[in-house]
Amino acid sequence: MKQKIAIKIPGYAGVLLLLAFLVCFMNKVDTSLIYYWQQSVALPVGEALQYPGGISGLLGDRFLECLVRPVFGSFMLAIFALGFIISLAVIFRKEKNKPVFFVLLSASMIPLFFLFPDYKFPFHSIMMVFTAQVLTAILSLYTPGNKVANFLYLLAGGLILYLFSGVPGLIILAQLIVIRSFISKKYHQLILLPSLFVIPLIYLPFNLSYSLKSAYLGTLVIPDYGLPLIYLILILIPILFFLILSGMNQAFSKISAKRQTLISGVLVIIMLAGIYPLTKSKINESVKNTLQIEQASFTKDWDRVLMLATKLEVLNRQKQVAINRALANSGKLLDSLFWTPQPLAEKGIFLEDDKLNSRWALYLSDFYYDLGYASETRHWSMEAQMVLMRNPLVLKNLIISTLAQGDIMFAKKYLKILSQSPLNKDWCEQIDEKISNNSILDDIEIARFVDNNPNRDFFAGNAFPIVKLSEFYENNTDNYLAFEFLIASYLFQNEVDMVVNKLTGFRSFGIEKLPRNVEEAILIYMMKTKADTLSELDYSVSQNTIKDFKEFNRLMIASKNMDDAKHLVSKYRMSYWYYFLFTSPYRSNK
Amino acid sequence: MKLNRLIHIPLIIVFFSLNLFIGCNTSPSDFLESDQTLEIYPDYTEIIVPPNIAPMNFRIENEGDKFKVELSNTKAGKISIRTSSGVVEIPLKKWRKLLNEDKGGRFSISVFKKNKGEKWMKLKPVSNEISRDEISSxxxxxxxxxxxxxxxxxxxxxxxxxxxxxxxxxxxxxxxxxxxxxxxxxxxxxxxxxxxxxxxxxxxxxxxxxxxxxxxxxxxxxxxxxxxxxxxxxxxxxxxxxxxxxxxxxxxxxxxxxxxxxxxxxxxxxxxxxxxxxxxxxxxxxxxxxxxxxxxxxxxxxxxxxxxxxxxxxxxxxxxxxxxxxxxxxxxxxxxxxxxxxxxxxxxxxxxxxxxxxxxxxxxxxxxxxxxxxxxxxxxxxxxxxxxxxxxxxxxxxxxxxxxxxxxxxxxxxxxxxxxxxxxxxxxxxxxxxxxxxxxxxxxxxxxxxxxxxxxxxxxxxxxxxxxxxxxxxxxxxxxxxxxxxxxxxxxxxxxxxxxxxxxxxxxxxxxxxxxxx
CATH class of the missing domain: 2.120.10.30 (TolB, C-terminal domain)
Structure with a gap:
C-alpha cells in the first residue's frame, strides 16, 4: 500500500505540474497562430472516411477552431495532452503500480511540447497519433480468448485504425501487440504483425488513386517535414514507454517505498527543470512574429501590425508586404514609407512573381481585397484555393468578390461550405440573409467592390503589377489606396518624375499638404531638373523638409565617399533621400 | 445467454418495424389535389431520358414535413419512396426495370406531401419521356x-x-x-x-x-x-x-x-x-x-x-x-x-x-x-x-x-x-x-x-x-x-x-x- 502511494504521489504531481506548465507554455507560444496557419473547414464525414487518416483530419480541423482564443486554446491543448496520457495509461493499466509509471506517463507528453510550437507542423498528423492511441487503448480493453478470434479482432481494429489514423495507427497497434506478447510471454502473437501491415494493400483496390507508396507513406511522411525524429518518437511512445518502464522496474524493485517517492520526486523535478530550457528554445520568436503580423493583417488590425513590426528581427517579404499594407490602411504610407528599410522596393507591395504558391496567392487576394479590386481578389483567391481548398480566409474573399461580381449562385456554394465551420457560421448567416433580402449590394464591403469595378476592361497580367495597378487607378481615380500604392511604387523604383506627374492626384483627393516622402521626392526631382514644379502645381514643400534636405545635402557634400556619406546622413535613414541614394535596388539606374 | 436474448429483442423489433415501414410505402388514399407544381432539384422534368441512365436522384424543393414519391411508367410499373428530408434516392434495380419495360413511353413523378397537422396533398406531377436510344455506358x-x-x-x-x-x-x-x-x-x-x-x-x-x-x-x-x-x-x-x-x-x-x-x-x-x-x-x-x-x-x-x-x-x-x-x-x-x-x-x-x-x-x-x-x-x-x-x-x-x-x-x-x-x-x-x-x-x-x-x-x-x-x-x-x-x-x-x-x-x-x- 505504501509503495502504491509512493508511486502515485510524485506521479500525479508530475502529471499535474506538466499539464500546468503546458498551459503556460502554450499561452506563450500563442495557439491562435496554429489556427491561423492551418485553418480549414472540416470535410463532411462521408468524404473524410474515404481516405486513410481522413477522420483524424476532420477532428483536427474541428479541434483547431478551439485554438483561436489563445488562453482557451492553451487549456484545450492541455486537455488534448491529458487525453493522450490517459489513453497510454489505459494501455499500460496493469503496470500502474510499477515505480516511475507516472513519471514516464508525464514524460510521454514531452514530444507534444516540441511539436505544438511549430505552428506549421500539420495538426492532422498529431491528431492521427492521438486517435490511434485512443483507439488502441480501447482495443486493449478486450482480448478474445480464441486465437482466431483474436487475430480477426486485431485485423478489424487495424482496418479501423488505418482509416482513422493512417499508417501511424497501424504502427501504434503493432506496438500494442509487441508489448502484450512480451508481457504475457506469448510470443506467437507476434505472428499477427505482418498481417497488420498488409492492411494498406487491402485498401489499395478500393482506392485506385493511391499508389503503393502513398498507401504506406502518405500518412506517415509529412510534406515539407519528412518524418521528423520528434514525430517518430511520438508515434513510438508506447514501445519506448514499455522499454523504459521494464528497465527501470528492475532498478527500482528492491528500493524502499520512501526512497521510491524521493527518486520519483527527483525525476519529476529533473524533468520539469529540463523541459523548460528545452521547450523555450522551440519558440522561434521570428517565426512567431511573422505569423502574428500576417494574422493581424488578415484581421485588418493595422495598429497591431505596426506594433509587432517594431519587434522585427528579420525582415522578409511577407512581413514587408504586411507592414506596407498596414501603413497604407492607417493613412501613413507616404509619410512613413521608409520607417522600415525597404530593400525589396515594389516587391514589398506586390507578391506576383515566379515563385507563386497558394499561400502567396492568399496574400495577393487580400491585398487586392484592400484595394476593392474584385476581379483580382477573386482571381487570386481561386489560385489560393488550389491548396487552401477550404481555408476560411480564402472562402470569405471568394464569397465577397463573387457577390460583388453578381455571381450569387457561386457565392452560395462557398457560403454553404464555410457555414460548416462553427466559427464562421454567424458570418455566413448574415451574408445569406442579405442575399435572401436582396440587400447584398447594401453591404459596405460589397458596395466598395461594386463602386471600384473598372469602367473599361483591361488585362491584369501578373508580370507587371504596377502597370495593372496604374490601370486600375486610372479606372477608379477616387480610390485613394490605389493611388497611394501607385505613388509608393514609383518612389520605390526611384521614378521621381512619375511621382511629380501624378501630383494633381493629391489635389483631386483634397489633400492640401503633400505627404513627407512625396515632398522629399519632389526636392530630388527639382534638384535634378532645376524645374520649379511646385509653383506650377500650386503646392509647397514644408520648411522642415527643405531644411532637412539642405542639411542632408550639406552632409553629402562634406563626405569623403559614399560609405562615409552613408554614415554621416544615417540620421536621415527613414527619409526617401537615404533610400534613393543608399538602399534602393534601383539606385544605380537613376 | 440472457445477454444474447437482450440483444436479439431489439433486432427483432427493428426488423418488423422496417417491414412495416416498407409495407406502408404506398400512396395515401385520402389526399387533396394541390395546384402547386412539383419542383425538383436537379431539374429532371420534361426531359427525354436514356433507358440505361443511372437513377435520377433528386431533392423535392416544395416545402413539406413528409413526402411520398411515386415514379410510374405507362405499363403499370411503379416505384414508391417515402422521405421526410425531401431527398429521393431511387433503387437502381427498380429504376432500371421502370425504364426498360416502357422504352419509347413515359414515366411520371408524383409527389404527395404532408405538413404537420394537415392532410396529404398531391402536387401536380411531372412527366418525362423514355427514349428507345441507349446512351454510351x-x-x-x-x-x-x-x-x-x-x-x-x-x-x-x-x-x-x-x-x-x-x-x-x-x-x-x-x-x-x-x-x-x-x-x-x-x-x-x-x-x-x-x-x-x-x-x-x-x-x-x-x-x-x-x-x-x-x-x-x-x-x-x-x-x-x-x-x-x-x-x-x-x-x-x-x-x-x-x-x-x-x-x-x-x-x-x-x-x-x-x-x-x-x-x-x-x-x-x-x-x-x-x-x-x-x-x-x-x-x-x-x-x-x-x-x-x-x-x-x-x-x-x-x-x-x-x-x-x-x-x-x-x-x-x-x-x-x-x-x-x-x-x-x-x-x-x-x-x-x-x-x-x-x-x-x-x-x-x-x-x-x-x-x-x-x-x-x-x-x-x-x-x-x-x-x-x-x-x-x-x-x-x-x-x-x-x-x-x-x-x-x-x-x-x-x-x-x-x-x-x-x-x-x-x-x-x-x-x-x-x-x-x-x-x-x-x-x-x-x-x-x-x-x-x-x-x-x-x-x-x-x-x-x-x-x-x-x-x-x-x-x-x-x-x-x-x-x-x-x-x-x-x-x-x-x-x-x-x-x-x-x-x-x-x-x-x-x-x-x-x-x-x-x-x-x-x-x-x-x-x-x-x-x-x-
Missing part, C-alpha cells in the same frame, strides 16, 4: 478545381452513366501533382485512348489495344508537343494541334480570363511508325487548331483564324470552321474549304464534332477566340453538312456551354455547361432526334442530388466511351516511370519548322502566364 472527364495559374489536384476519371461508379483512369496524386489534359478516344473505343502529362513526367500516354506507350511528341519540326488530339477512325493516326497557348486576366466584371494562341498548326502522328508529319496544308501562317476527323475519316474538320497580332483587340479574334479532304491510302490532304465563315456567322467557331448519324456537326459559337470555356456567351450550335445551314438548339443557357461530343449511336449530345453557378462546369446530356431536334438537357445524375451544390471541381472534356477503360493510375504510373520514348519525323511529308506559322509567329514573346505547379 461510360464517359470520361477530367476533374480539376477552377484555377488559372496554379494547380494542385486533378485527374482523369471514368464514370458509368448507368450507375454511380466512378473510377480514376489517372490522377496526379501519383505523379507529383503534375498537369494532365486532353484525354481522347477513338470514337469512344476504350482500347484506343490517349492523354498528355505536363511538367514532371511530361509526355503523351497512348493506349493502342494492348500496347501502352509513353511518348515525347515534340521535335524540331513542331516546336510544341501535340496538344488537342483527334483519332482517325482507322485507329492508326492521330491529328494533333501544336500550340503556343497564353492567357490574360480580365479586370472588369463579366469575363474572367482570355486564353489565346500565339501560334498553332496541325500535325499527324502515325502510331504504328511512331512518326510525326507536318503537312504543309495545315502549317500555314494562319492559326489552324482543334482538329476533328469526320466519322468516315475522309475529311478533317478544324478551325482556323488569321495569324495572331498582339495589337489587335482580343475580341476581334474569330475562327472559321474548315474542312480538308484526306486520302487515307496516300495520307495526303486535298484543298481546304471554309465550311462556315466566322464573319458571316457573326461568331467565332470552336470545338466542332461530327455526329456519327445525322449529318450534323455540333460546335460552339462564341463572341471571340476558341477557348470557349471562359466565354459566358458560348453556346452549342449545329451545322448541317447537307443543307450547310446553322441552327441553335434550345439547350443553351445564359452561361458557358462548351465541348460538345456525341454518343456512339449519335442519339445523345453531351456538353459541359456552367449554368448551375456560372463558374464550374458540369456534364449535361440532350437527346437529339433524327431531325436534329435536341431535347431539354439534364445534368449527369449523382447519387447525392445535392452533389453539385458543394462540389468545387470542373468537369472538363467529357468524352463518351462504349465500355470501361482498363487502366488505372497505378498501371499508368508503372509505365510512366520507365520514361518517354522519343518520336521521329516523316521528313518527306513535312514542312520544316522554319516555315509556316511556327516560324512567323514569334514563340519567344510571352504575353501571358504559363501554367505553374503549386
Amino acid at each position: 461510360y464517359i470520361a472527364f477530367r476533374k480539376i478545381p477552377a484555377s488559372y495559374i496554379l494547380w494542385n489536384e486533378m485527374g482523369i476519371y471514368q464514370r458509368s452513366v448507368e450507375n454511380f461508379e466512378e473510377t480514376p483512369i489517372m490522377v496526379n496524386a501519383v505523379t507529383d501533382k503534375n498537369c494532365m489534359n486532353c484525354h481522347s478516344f477513338n470514337a469512344g473505343d476504350p482500347n484506343q485512348f490517349l492523354f498528355h502529362m505536363r511538367t514532371k513526367f511530361g509526355g503523351t500516354i497512348i493506349l493502342n489495344d494492348d500496347s501502352l506507350s509513353f511518348l515525347d511528341t515534340k521535335n524540331e519540326y513542331t516546336r510544341s508537343a501535340g496538344v488537342y488530339p483527334s483519332w482517325h477512325p482507322d485507329g492508326n493516326l492521330v491529328a494533333f494541334s501544336v500550340n503556343q497557348i497564353r492567357q490574360k486576366f480580365h479586370s472588369k466584371k463579366g469575363n474572367l480570363i482570355y486564353v489565346f494562341d500565339q501560334y498553332s498548326d496541325i500535325v499527324l502522328f502515325d502510331i504504328g511508325k511512331n512518326t510525326t508529319t507536318r503537312p504543309i496544308e495545315l502549317a500555314s501562317d494562319n492559326l489552324e487548331n482543334l482538329p476533328t476527323w469526320s466519322v468516315d475519316g475522309n475529311n478533317l474538320y478544324y478551325i482556323c483564324s488569321d495569324p495572331y497580332i498582339d495589337t489587335l483587340p482580343y475580341n476581334t479574334k474569330k475562327y472559321n470552321l474548315m474542312t480538308i479532304p484526306f486520302e487515307k491510302e496516300s495520307r495526303k490532304f486535298g484543298q481546304a474549304d471554309t465550311l462556315l465563315n466566322a464573319a458571316d456567322f457573326g461568331k467565332s467557331i470552336t470545338f466542332p464534332r461530327e455526329s456519327p448519324q445525322k449529318n450534323i456537326i455540333a460546335f460552339i459559337g462564341a463572341d471571340y477566340g476558341y477557348f470557349s470555356i471562359y466565354n459566358p456567351e458560348a453556346d452549342v450550335y449545329f451545322y448541317n453538312t447537307e443543307t450547310r445551314q446553322v441552327s441553335k438548339p434550345e439547350i443553351n443557357s445564359d452561361f458557358t456551354e462548351s465541348y460538345p461530343s456525341w454518343s456512339t449511336n449519335g442519339s445523345w449530345l453531351m456538353f459541359i455547361s456552367k449554368r448551375k453557378d456560372g463558374v464550374l462546369s458540369q456534364v449535361w446530356f440532350s437527346h437529339v432526334d433524327e431531325n436534329g431536334r435536341a431535347g431539354k438537357p439534364f445534368v449527369l445524375p449523382q447519387k447525392d442530388p445535392d452533389f453539385y451544390e458543394s462540389q468545387l471541381y470542373n468537369f472538363n472534356r467529357p468524352e463518351f466511351i462504349s465500355e470501361k477503360v482498363n487502366l488505372n493510375p497505378r498501371k499508368i504510373l508503372s509505365r510512366v516511370k520507365k520514361g518517354t520514348k522519343s518520336t521521329g519525323i516523316n521528313e518527306q511529308g513535312s514542312v520544316s519548322a522554319t516555315s509556316g506559322a511556327t516560324a512567323t509567329a514569334n514563340p519567344l514573346k510571352d504575353e501571358g502566364e504559363i501554367y505553374q505547379h503549386n
Whole structure:
C-alpha cells in the first residue's frame, strides 16, 4: 500500500505540474497562430472516411477552431495532452503500480511540447497519433480468448485504425501487440504483425488513386517535414514507454517505498527543470512574429501590425508586404514609407512573381481585397484555393468578390461550405440573409467592390503589377489606396518624375499638404531638373523638409565617399533621400 | 445467454418495424389535389431520358414535413419512396426495370406531401419521356478545381452513366501533382485512348489495344508537343494541334480570363511508325487548331483564324470552321474549304464534332477566340453538312456551354455547361432526334442530388466511351516511370519548322502566364 502511494504521489504531481506548465507554455507560444496557419473547414464525414487518416483530419480541423482564443486554446491543448496520457495509461493499466509509471506517463507528453510550437507542423498528423492511441487503448480493453478470434479482432481494429489514423495507427497497434506478447510471454502473437501491415494493400483496390507508396507513406511522411525524429518518437511512445518502464522496474524493485517517492520526486523535478530550457528554445520568436503580423493583417488590425513590426528581427517579404499594407490602411504610407528599410522596393507591395504558391496567392487576394479590386481578389483567391481548398480566409474573399461580381449562385456554394465551420457560421448567416433580402449590394464591403469595378476592361497580367495597378487607378481615380500604392511604387523604383506627374492626384483627393516622402521626392526631382514644379502645381514643400534636405545635402557634400556619406546622413535613414541614394535596388539606374 | 436474448429483442423489433415501414410505402388514399407544381432539384422534368441512365436522384424543393414519391411508367410499373428530408434516392434495380419495360413511353413523378397537422396533398406531377436510344455506358472527364495559374489536384476519371461508379483512369496524386489534359478516344473505343502529362513526367500516354506507350511528341519540326488530339477512325493516326497557348486576366466584371494562341498548326502522328508529319496544308501562317476527323475519316474538320497580332483587340479574334479532304491510302490532304465563315456567322467557331448519324456537326459559337470555356456567351450550335445551314438548339443557357461530343449511336449530345453557378462546369446530356431536334438537357445524375451544390471541381472534356477503360493510375504510373520514348519525323511529308506559322509567329514573346505547379 505504501509503495502504491509512493508511486502515485510524485506521479500525479508530475502529471499535474506538466499539464500546468503546458498551459503556460502554450499561452506563450500563442495557439491562435496554429489556427491561423492551418485553418480549414472540416470535410463532411462521408468524404473524410474515404481516405486513410481522413477522420483524424476532420477532428483536427474541428479541434483547431478551439485554438483561436489563445488562453482557451492553451487549456484545450492541455486537455488534448491529458487525453493522450490517459489513453497510454489505459494501455499500460496493469503496470500502474510499477515505480516511475507516472513519471514516464508525464514524460510521454514531452514530444507534444516540441511539436505544438511549430505552428506549421500539420495538426492532422498529431491528431492521427492521438486517435490511434485512443483507439488502441480501447482495443486493449478486450482480448478474445480464441486465437482466431483474436487475430480477426486485431485485423478489424487495424482496418479501423488505418482509416482513422493512417499508417501511424497501424504502427501504434503493432506496438500494442509487441508489448502484450512480451508481457504475457506469448510470443506467437507476434505472428499477427505482418498481417497488420498488409492492411494498406487491402485498401489499395478500393482506392485506385493511391499508389503503393502513398498507401504506406502518405500518412506517415509529412510534406515539407519528412518524418521528423520528434514525430517518430511520438508515434513510438508506447514501445519506448514499455522499454523504459521494464528497465527501470528492475532498478527500482528492491528500493524502499520512501526512497521510491524521493527518486520519483527527483525525476519529476529533473524533468520539469529540463523541459523548460528545452521547450523555450522551440519558440522561434521570428517565426512567431511573422505569423502574428500576417494574422493581424488578415484581421485588418493595422495598429497591431505596426506594433509587432517594431519587434522585427528579420525582415522578409511577407512581413514587408504586411507592414506596407498596414501603413497604407492607417493613412501613413507616404509619410512613413521608409520607417522600415525597404530593400525589396515594389516587391514589398506586390507578391506576383515566379515563385507563386497558394499561400502567396492568399496574400495577393487580400491585398487586392484592400484595394476593392474584385476581379483580382477573386482571381487570386481561386489560385489560393488550389491548396487552401477550404481555408476560411480564402472562402470569405471568394464569397465577397463573387457577390460583388453578381455571381450569387457561386457565392452560395462557398457560403454553404464555410457555414460548416462553427466559427464562421454567424458570418455566413448574415451574408445569406442579405442575399435572401436582396440587400447584398447594401453591404459596405460589397458596395466598395461594386463602386471600384473598372469602367473599361483591361488585362491584369501578373508580370507587371504596377502597370495593372496604374490601370486600375486610372479606372477608379477616387480610390485613394490605389493611388497611394501607385505613388509608393514609383518612389520605390526611384521614378521621381512619375511621382511629380501624378501630383494633381493629391489635389483631386483634397489633400492640401503633400505627404513627407512625396515632398522629399519632389526636392530630388527639382534638384535634378532645376524645374520649379511646385509653383506650377500650386503646392509647397514644408520648411522642415527643405531644411532637412539642405542639411542632408550639406552632409553629402562634406563626405569623403559614399560609405562615409552613408554614415554621416544615417540620421536621415527613414527619409526617401537615404533610400534613393543608399538602399534602393534601383539606385544605380537613376 | 440472457445477454444474447437482450440483444436479439431489439433486432427483432427493428426488423418488423422496417417491414412495416416498407409495407406502408404506398400512396395515401385520402389526399387533396394541390395546384402547386412539383419542383425538383436537379431539374429532371420534361426531359427525354436514356433507358440505361443511372437513377435520377433528386431533392423535392416544395416545402413539406413528409413526402411520398411515386415514379410510374405507362405499363403499370411503379416505384414508391417515402422521405421526410425531401431527398429521393431511387433503387437502381427498380429504376432500371421502370425504364426498360416502357422504352419509347413515359414515366411520371408524383409527389404527395404532408405538413404537420394537415392532410396529404398531391402536387401536380411531372412527366418525362423514355427514349428507345441507349446512351454510351461510360464517359470520361477530367476533374480539376477552377484555377488559372496554379494547380494542385486533378485527374482523369471514368464514370458509368448507368450507375454511380466512378473510377480514376489517372490522377496526379501519383505523379507529383503534375498537369494532365486532353484525354481522347477513338470514337469512344476504350482500347484506343490517349492523354498528355505536363511538367514532371511530361509526355503523351497512348493506349493502342494492348500496347501502352509513353511518348515525347515534340521535335524540331513542331516546336510544341501535340496538344488537342483527334483519332482517325482507322485507329492508326492521330491529328494533333501544336500550340503556343497564353492567357490574360480580365479586370472588369463579366469575363474572367482570355486564353489565346500565339501560334498553332496541325500535325499527324502515325502510331504504328511512331512518326510525326507536318503537312504543309495545315502549317500555314494562319492559326489552324482543334482538329476533328469526320466519322468516315475522309475529311478533317478544324478551325482556323488569321495569324495572331498582339495589337489587335482580343475580341476581334474569330475562327472559321474548315474542312480538308484526306486520302487515307496516300495520307495526303486535298484543298481546304471554309465550311462556315466566322464573319458571316457573326461568331467565332470552336470545338466542332461530327455526329456519327445525322449529318450534323455540333460546335460552339462564341463572341471571340476558341477557348470557349471562359466565354459566358458560348453556346452549342449545329451545322448541317447537307443543307450547310446553322441552327441553335434550345439547350443553351445564359452561361458557358462548351465541348460538345456525341454518343456512339449519335442519339445523345453531351456538353459541359456552367449554368448551375456560372463558374464550374458540369456534364449535361440532350437527346437529339433524327431531325436534329435536341431535347431539354439534364445534368449527369449523382447519387447525392445535392452533389453539385458543394462540389468545387470542373468537369472538363467529357468524352463518351462504349465500355470501361482498363487502366488505372497505378498501371499508368508503372509505365510512366520507365520514361518517354522519343518520336521521329516523316521528313518527306513535312514542312520544316522554319516555315509556316511556327516560324512567323514569334514563340519567344510571352504575353501571358504559363501554367505553374503549386
